[in-house]
Amino acid sequence: MKKLTLILMLLSSTAFSQTPPKAAIASSHYLATEAGHKILAEGGNAFDAAIAVSSTLAVVEQQSSGIGGGAFWLLHRAKDGKNVMIDGRETAPGAAHRDMYLDENGEVDRDKALFGPTAAAIPGEIAGLEHLAKHYGRLPLSQSLQPAINAAENGFKAYPRLIRHIKNKKKIIDRYPASQAIYLPNGKLPELDQLIIQKDLAKTLKAVAKHGKAGFYEGKVAKKLVKASKKYGGIWTLDDLKNYQVKEREPITTTYLGHTLVTASPPSSGGIAIATILNILSAWDLKEVDAAERVHLVTEAMRRAYRDRSIYLGDPDFVEIPTQMLTHPYYADGLRAAINPKKAMPSDLLPGIGESPKGEDTTHFSIIDTEGNMVSATLTVNTGLASAFIADGTGVLFNNEMDDFSAKPGEPNAFGLIGDTANEIAPFKRPLSSMSPTIVMGDDKVAVLGTPGGSRIITMVLLAILDYFDGNLPESWVSLPRYHHQYLPDKLYAESAAFTPEMVKSLKAKGHEVKVYDRTWGNMHGVYWNKKSGEVLAASDPRGTTGKAEVK
Template sequence: MIHRRQRKLTCLLVNLTVVLFLQATGHGDELPKHGLNAVSDRGMVVSVSRDASEVGQRVLDAGGNAVDAAVAVGFALAVTWPEAGNIGGGGFMLVHPPQGQAPAMFDYRECAPAAATVDMFATGDESQYRLVGVPGTVRGLELAHRRFGRLKWAALVRPAVELARDGFVVSQELAQSLNTVLAANRDNGELQRVLGKDGGSRPWQQGDHLVQPDLAKTLQRIAEQGSPGFYEGPTADAIEQEMRRGGGLITKADLAAYEAKERTPVRGTYRGFDIYASAPPSSGGIVLLEMLNAVEGFQLRREGRWSAKTLHVMVEAMRRAYCDRARYLGDPDFNTIPEFLTSKEYGAKLAESISLTRATPSAEWGADIYLPAENEHTTHYSIVDHDGMAVSNTYTLEDEFGSRIVVRGAGLLLNNEMGDFNPKPGVTNAKGLIGTKPNLVAPAKRMLSSMCPVIVSKDGRAVLVTGSPGGRTIINTLFCVIMNVLEFEMPLREAVDAPRMHHPWMPDTLRIEERLQKEHHSELQRLREMGHSIEEPPKRQGDAHSIFISRDTGKRLGVGDLRRHGWAAGQ
């Protein structure tokens, strides 16, 4: 009886989401298949770039599955969204196969080169070249394709080759992104040559044409040779030479030794739904499940999404989970991660520690640990194919355009991920340094990440595919989106658009988006009276391009986040 009631509630939730989505977009029976909002009976791709999303759609049209499309989109974004799309960085891919197969996670996070030392950043004056980690994207996409792909590898990389070789139309968002980084790096000759308009002499405008011939040659080698076309041969030679030129540590031996890894994703439940998310060295999945477990015992739906109590409980869950992130999490190949962190029992213990009338000062909750800053320039895309296979992929160069180092002759940007390690062993202070052991530098070690691709399923079938960029805000962005859908029954468009908040434990400050301040001023004042310190609103938090799959009709609802004007492309 309980099971039937739960199933009925789930169906009502899905039906309500579909109906409200169609009402909100005003399309009725004429469902749009492309745009900021899209609906399809078959496959769906949502990313930050229209060109990349349409590449994924064409792969699905050609008979490829969601992983095939994810590989093609990943390479296409390296061309069309160089701020974060990459072959010189790394990330995590979560795959939920059709019903009956276990979900899988592919870890292609960058790692430290063999010459790295535990105290290499202790002086704080290292060059950008020493911040470059060994890239993982190409090996990661290849591993996922080898495990689940259907189409030939070369056919999946070829669209990116063509976009780089023949060029594509620059969007308003890309023009702004390029102009910002180019203006801030006038003395970076190779960056200006490769990504600048007329060598950097004029600003980009919407409608311009961007061509990247060096990158096209690099991608062509990857298309023809697979990962050896990147980790060996001319591209590896060019990367090693670039490192020597600037005093970096990566060698051809480091590149050849890099391995992407298939891992088991973390799994939890919330209100009868299964939550799958990235496992360490991503901190995202464990922290997300901690927060969901901590709030599940509260009747927040009854309180209302924007009540002071709901906001307070969510913030206190964030505070506690982010503290555990600092204390316990790092590369699992170098650390033992406590299993209790994602248990319902531990979540209940965290819930019991939450006062409903008073904010817990972070100094009382792990006062000996502080967190460093983590940059926000990542990108995420979500894909669902006709058979129901779902892919959630988040990858990054770390900072905006990574290290801003363009490998000469190869046209690719390198990451600056080594900065995500703890810089000074044993030195932890109120200025933001953290020196705890789990995330100290070591050769071949992967640095801790906040990336958090997520897939929510019910009865073995994917229901929600989501993820976001945003550095340490990523996990809290997804916490907000998932709560909006599963707890408060918002339609997907509303759930993604809703204002977000972020508390990182340290510093002890709540960040809120401007809309939350405008629309719920009185509730925020109540939070202040409870002891919460609220920061001036940022322009935006995250970029959650998402897909919802109706369990009744099978329709895929693709939603591009307005914060970055993403693009959904359905079959």
């Protein structure tokens, strides 16, 4: 009997690859992907590589992320199977208050909420990078930051998406000399492939490399950040910076079709929403229904999850979130019972609170190393080029994450998302996010994925997960035409390639208001490991122009 058991164990060990034979990184910029692989080659693990990728993106893709912003890093540690989310989300300054963006008429002042230092929460990315290095990496933080320092000192080539964002925010950039110096050299838009050099940012990164997070949150850099903020009407203080704390969160874990999904927990709304949607959909075999009916069922599940997002979700350190209820299959049973397979339910018939969502901003990368460690990370400064405010002498672009709070119940933010009191502004509170870094683990295969995209992040990740369960590989997940519903406004948005004319006609007949866009959205990056075959794959979204997915 012991001999038979030994034979079975040997057969099992040869049938599945115990560790990936190669490492895979997919990110939105080739310099960041190369930085990650460089750190792996120098003896680092996936967590060290995540520091290199994050910090390099902070230099070369500032329309999407930066050290003046925040991030969620979802980690899987192979040696003990630990799953954890590192919460480097920004926090409201100590002087923030519920009505800080309301004018004398009680209306939201969008300029104040979106532009300049008044829009900025206290950044969390640097604290998160130090936490990764201290608790999960094996290399010094200074070594993992070196590729980013090099990119800032030596420059990188301007590319179409960055130039477009600079053009879109030129009037705001013109308000701030330090922003003009970087984004509008000689008062003009940078030309394609023109080098963008950031000496001040390199100095700030060197201070972090030397002193850790204290090089950013204390000392000379902190003083410059606060001085610049106050000069232009901001409310940051030295104590706000010094007291910022990164958090470790237990991820949302759910199951679908025999796989375990590990995804973002609050203050992200993504994991709970994805769990809710998949629980609703678990009663149907989506492969067996026709294309229009499948879209209808998925849309109705999206509608209900986003409705719950608007009511229940916020910073878990400030509000009690009914996570167990929202992610329980029985709760999904109740939501599903109200879905008519033939007819859309108008959002205003769902009990809830009182135009178009945007977003190719924020950024994402996915990593798996040869030990089986995994990182799914989504980083952000909020909208494209964020507040457009760079603090003098630091190179740090301030985020505009305060707009992710609910400035007024029922008032949509820049992404059209509705919020209630659970996400109202309060000192030191983290704003609700849609970022949804996700890891899908089956007995024989693993997927690591995520995307930027504002309010659409959750639905893009969802569609990629469903594509994975359809048996497709990373190239398909990241290329898949996308559609989206977020409860309010009550519209079904779609990329032009998502629906045929016949499907649009069928969906309208079911009661959906369908709005098809000529442009695309998102910039997804995913990696994949097939334990049985040993195959490792990586893919970057073809919608991006600078992304790179590499296995080596």
